Amino acid sequence: MDTLYEDVAKLMIERKRCVALTGAGVSAESGISTFRSRGGLWEKYDPAVYASIEVFRRDPSKYWSIRGDFIRDYDSYQPNNAHLALAELEKMGILQSVVTQNIDGLHTKAGSKRVIEVHGTIREINCLKCRKQYIAPHVPEGTPPYCESCGGVLKPNTVLFGEQLPPDALMNAQNESLICNVMLVIGTSANVYPAAALPELALQHGAAIVEVNIERAFPSVDYYLGEKAGTALPKLVDEIRKQSSYSIS
Ligand SMILES: [Zn+2]
Known part of the structure; x- marks a missing residue:
């Protein structure tokens, strides 16, 4: 396991209150174009x-x-390892919510409980x-x-083009971004509003940003994991488990 994953796992355990912002890249591995x-x-x-x-x-x-x-x-359509890893992180008490641009419902199918679907x-x-x-x-x-x-x-x-975003989801997504200590930006270049504003908001309030994308979209993030979400996130779960058991023993 390279030290990059060790460092990100350590950050997530220490800082707690992690929020994931996910986009189409997460569902691509489920065959959704x-x-x-x-x-x-x-x-x-x-x-x-x-x-x-x-x-x-x-x-x-x-x-x-x-x-x-x-x-x-x-x-x-079934959730892939990325969805399952995020659901696992929530169960472990590491992740507090998933904010997603995806409309496919796969986070919920994977077992995530707190999912904010900003595009419905x-x-x-x-x-x-x-x-x-x-x-x-x-x-x-x-x-x-x-x-x-x-x-x-x-x-x-x-949400179709020309339609308002659901106001509750938008407000919840902004709140999550304000109070999180770590934001994982996964499978999205977040160049479409409102997702684009959320990492910015988190950053302004002192959160660390971890990007998981095959192609780097954010030049100034704290950590960049340049792998598919379905590869990177299970590795992260393993590493967090390993470090948590160290700290218990
Ligand atoms: Zn009717």
Whole structure:
């Protein structure tokens, strides 16, 4: 184990109150393509057309034509070692929450309890008319699907372009960033608001920043782990376990 992991593990044990900020890179290993990456969804489909709330209101079939399969195949996507390691860190009392830009719900599937989904989640699908909620993969057939109770159009509880972020999630994410002592920035270049502001906020309030990204996105972080999240995070869990047992004995 190289000393870099030893140092980060030590930091996390000593400082406590760690928060993880995660993005698409964490879910890539679960086979979920990242929107902005090469070959990603938005390279084939213009998000201004397929994922804007304005277009959704006029013609929801556009959105459902590219997202319907994902929602109906929801059970086939499984958390990977990165999600599982974060859930483990929470159980160990090291991690206090996960703030995620991902809408796939995989942190919750992995067992994380305190997950703040700033872009909403595809797991929940609401009727725009009577607010009846459906849980993926259980949505009626159709592109778009309509509510079984009232015939209203169904829309996943995710933030589309042109829509407001869920205010509670945003506030919680900011609070977590203010009070954390260590922020792990994982699988995201955090160049999209609001995620972009969170490491900055944490830094201003004295937190150490640990970046886990294959390609470095933050030049001035305290620690940089240049590996896939599914490799780096289990290593970190092992190292924390090792050091914790030393300190107990
Ligand atoms: Zn309805």
